[in-house]
Amino acid sequence: MNKIWLIIKREYLTRVRKKTFIITTLLFPLFYLLLIFGMGFIAEKSRQHLRVAVIDSSGYFTESRLQKENNADPHSTLFLVKDNNKSIMTDHEKEGYDAYVVIPRLDWRTGNPSLELKANKSYGSAPTGMVERKLNRVWDEIKNDSLEIDAAKQQILSQSRLGLTSRNIVDESANAKIAEGIGYACGFLIYFILLIYGAQVMMGVMEEKTNRIAEVIVSSVKPFQMMLGKILGIGMVALTQFFIWVAFIFVVYNIGMASGSGGGMTDAMVGNVQKVFESIDVPLILFCFAFYFLAGFFFYSSLYGAIGSAVNEDMREAQALSFPVTMIVIISIFLMTAAINNPTGKLAVWGSIIPFSSPIVMMARIPFGVPNTVPWWQLGLSMLLLIIGFLFTTWFAAKIYRTGILMYGKKPSWKEMIRWAFRK
Amino acid sequence: MSLLELRNLKKYFSSQKAVDDISLKVERGSIFGLLGPNGAGKTTLIRMITGIFYPDEGEIIFDGKTFDPTNDVASIGYMPEERGLYKKMKIGEQTLYLAQLKGLKRQEALQRIEKWFTRFDMSSWWNKKVEDLSKGMSQKLQFVTTIVHSPKLIILDEPFSGLDPVNTNLIRDEIFQLARQGATIIFSTHRMEQVEEICDHIVLVNKGKKILDGSVRQVKLDFKENLFSVGIEEMPASPGVSIPFDVVGKDDHTYVVRIREGKTPNDVLQHLLQQGIVIHSFNEILPSLNDIFIKLVEGTPVSRQFQNV
Numbered sequence: 039m040n041k042i043w044l045i046i047k048r049e050y051l052t053r054v055r056k057k058t059f060i061i062t063t064l065l066f067p068l069f070y071l072l073l074i075f076g077m078g079f080i081a082e083k084s085r086q087h088l089r090v091a092v093i094d095s096s097g098y099f100t101e102s103r104l105q106k107e108n109n110a111d112p113h114s115t116l117f118l119v120k121d122n123n124k125s126i127m128t129d130h131e132k133e134g135y136d137a138y139v140v141i142p143r144l145d146w147r148t149g150n151p152s153l154e155l156k157a158n159k160s161y162g163s164a165p166t167g168m169v170e171r172k173l174n175r176v177w178d179e180i181k182n183d184s185l186e187i188d189a190a191k192q193q194i195l196s197q198s199r200l201g202l203t204s205r206n207i208v209d210e211s212a213n214a215k216i217a218e219g220i221g222y223a224c225g226f227l228i229y230f231i232l233l234i235y236g237a238q239v240m241m242g243v244m245e246e247k248t249n250r251i252a253e254v255i256v257s258s259v260k261p262f263q264m265m266l267g268k269i270l271g272i273g274m275v276a277l278t279q280f281f282i283w284v285a286f287i288f289v290v291y292n293i294g295m296a297s298g299s300g301g302g303m304t305d306a307m308v309g310n311v312q313k314v315f316e317s318i319d320v321p322l323i324l325f326c327f328a329f330y331f332l333a334g335f336f337f338y339s340s341l342y343g344a345i346g347s348a349v350n351e352d353m354r355e356a357q358a359l360s361f362p363v364t365m366i367v368i369i370s371i372f373l374m375t376a377a378i379n380n381p382t383g384k385l386a387v388w389g390s391i392i393p394f395s396s397p398i399v400m401m402a403r404i405p406f407g408v409p410n411t412v413p414w415w416q417l418g419l420s421m422l423l424l425i426i427g428f429l430f431t432t433w434f435a436a437k438i439y440r441t442g443i444l445m446y447g448k449k450p451s452w453k454e455m456i457r458w459a460f461r462k
Numbered sequence: 463m464s465l466l467e468l469r470n471l472k473k474y475f476s477s478q479k480a481v482d483d484i485s486l487k488v489e490r491g492s493i494f495g496l497l498g499p500n501g502a503g504k505t506t507l508i509r510m511i512t513g514i515f516y517p518d519e520g521e522i523i524f525d526g527k528t529f530d531p532t533n534d535v536a537s538i539g540y541m542p543e544e545r546g547l548y549k550k551m552k553i554g555e556q557t558l559y560l561a562q563l564k565g566l567k568r569q570e571a572l573q574r575i576e577k578w579f580t581r582f583d584m585s586s587w588w589n590k591k592v593e594d595l596s597k598g599m600s601q602k603l604q605f606v607t608t609i610v611h612s613p614k615l616i617i618l619d620e621p622f623s624g625l626d627p628v629n630t631n632l633i634r635d636e637i638f639q640l641a642r643q644g645a646t647i648i649f650s651t652h653r654m655e656q657v658e659e660i661c662d663h664i665v666l667v668n669k670g671k672k673i674l675d676g677s678v679r680q681v682k683l684d685f686k687e688n689l690f691s692v693g694i695e696e697m698p699a700s701p702g703v704s705i706p707f708d709v710v711g712k713d714d715h716t717y718v719v720r721i722r723e724g725k726t727p728n729d730v731l732q733h734l735l736q737q738g739i740v741i742h743s744f745n746e747i748l749p750s751l752n753d754i755f756i757k758l759v760e761g762t763p764v765s766r767q768f769q770n771v
């Protein structure tokens with residue numbers, strides 16, 4: 039036990055002290071914020087201003103109607119061009135237009151006329167949609183005028199809508215929208231942790247094997263202790279990083295509250311955050327997150343450790359062997375999406391009980407409410423199976439590890455590795 | 463009493479009888495040579511002694527008791543042939559870590575490391591990393607990590623490979639010193655001249671079986687071919703007289719002779735003296751371990767063949 043502790047300490051300290059750990063831990067939240075704000079900024083910046091010639095043969099489109107819409111939405115400008123202007127058809131760019139639309143002779147009462155935005159280059163759905171919406175607003179106005187619908191009637195037509203949201207009548211606190219968000223966040227977080235830190239375990243084991251220190255270490259400790267120490271040490275690194283991020287969010291939140299800058303914005307945010315905390319069972323979610331995070335990590339990282347012990351220096355060998363394991367993690371993410379869309383469906387229930395996918399899928403279901411959406415027996419069975427699962431994978435991996443760590447040469451197949459595991 | 467005793471040890475792998483019924487005793491305080499060609503089963507044997515492998519059959523008696531890997535590994539220091547250290551870890555921390563894994567307390571480990579580092583002139587290395595060291599330097603460090611916990615049994619697999627003559631002498635002297643202080647050393651190598659120089663007792667393994675066991679002197683006597691070198695001016699041509707030896711070689715004024723069956727060295731001397739020949743020297747030629755090794759192992763394929771067990 040004392041020796042495992044020494045190994046955990048070494049694995050933990052060598053990683054936490056590394057510059058890359060400090061940099062990634064600090065930069066990840068910044069990078070994340072930058073990504074969110076940056077995307078919005080780039081989307082805003084990259085919007086084009088389109089000059090579109092409207093060649094109208096129907097006679098409905100008038101200069102004043104287009105002008106009104108141009109004033110309302112300055113991202114594009116529509117110009118009215120009477121008749122079939124041949125010079126525009128042949129060379130609209132010379133005339134100063136980016137594109138043109140030909141409006142045929144049509145009747146406002148019939149059909150859905152399909153028009154084309156013709157240009158010398160291809161426009162994507164965003165700019166095309168923008169012009170389409172603008173033309174439709176003009177078209178609505180034409181129809182309204184023809185039907186003699188005034189502003190007051192228009193108001194009634196456009197404003198009066200029926201709304202429908204789901205409400206859990208047994209568990210008043212469950213809120214589907216918030217549950218969805220938390221479910222996604224938890225599921226993806228566990229997904230990233232499994233993949234990133236699973237790979238770290240695999241690389242760590244490979245390093246020991248290729249550095250040829252493995253034989254020195256296993257003459258002092260049992261291979262099982264060596265593997266377990268590594269997994270626990272790296273698990274603690276993951277926890278540390280996670281707590282730093284939680285602390286980071288807490289600090290940012292408090293600074294935001296204290297400075298009170300942005301006034302209403304902050305109040306709205308505070309209100310939202312409070313609403314989130316009121317509508318979910320925070321202690322239960324935190325407990326379950328910690329459980330599924332650790333158990334899922336043990337479950338997968340021992341498999342990754344076994345793979346690391348079986349291969350040699352070659353990264354490609356490691357990738358080839360770890361592909362089936364990584365695939366299972368990725369499939370869990372698809373199951374999670376299905377579970378969030380229908381948290382009580384068969385796929386969601388079984389996905390959250392079977393140990394391979396339960397860390398991700400169950401974490402996505404829990405925010406929808408325990409015990410109404412997720413009955414206690416399902417949660418209990420899922421946890422029990424996951425514990426049995428990780429005890430099994432750790433045992434299985436330790437057997438492979440024991441043989442693999444001292445075996446140099448040819449890359450073994452999964453079949454051979456399974457044979458190692460069941461040899462006495 | 464012997465420190466280590468192996469009784470009918472067996473370890474079979476799927477395509478190899480790696481160790482096939484080997485028994486041997488290693489005396490306390492001796493330097494024991496474990497010899498054998500590549501793939502003879504030496505490493506497998508050592509891995510069983512260090513608790514890395516469990517034997518399929520047989521018994522290991524360590525220090526009077528049945529070998530218990532969990533506790534006894536603290537009394538063993540093992541330097542494998544394929545050795546290495548964590549490249550990115552600082553040397554001082556690494557040595558401390560390995561010493562603590564062997565069960566030393568932090569304070570005691572620090573004191574001992576300091577002693578050894580001073581002795582080997584390595585004190586300035588503490589905060590360096592292993593990747594900064596040359597091959598010979600990391601070899602020295604590896605030796606220190608092997609013996610820092612004062613093990614009763616030290617197992618060294620090719621300890622001199624990659625060392626220059628100065629460092630070879632340093633490590634060799636240290637090995638003698640440790641043996642004098644009571645440590646038992648198992649020394650595995652292919653370099654026979656080192657074995658003759660260092661070992662008291664040797665065992666030769668081939669194809670998983672023990673084929674030779676004895677003290678270096680005894681083994682040489684067992685394999686002697688009654689060869690003597692005689693330093694004389696001229697070998698007399700004496701036909702008709704019953705000569706007690708055959709000349710098998712000549713180098714300048716030294717003749718190599720083989721004594722015939724039933725004769726003694728005295729007969730040779732008598733014969734030469736009777737001829738009135740001046741004898742400058744007369745020495746028995748014992749076979750070198752190298753010759754014995756080659757003679758015994760000769761005929762086995764260069765590498766072991768795969769077999770079904």
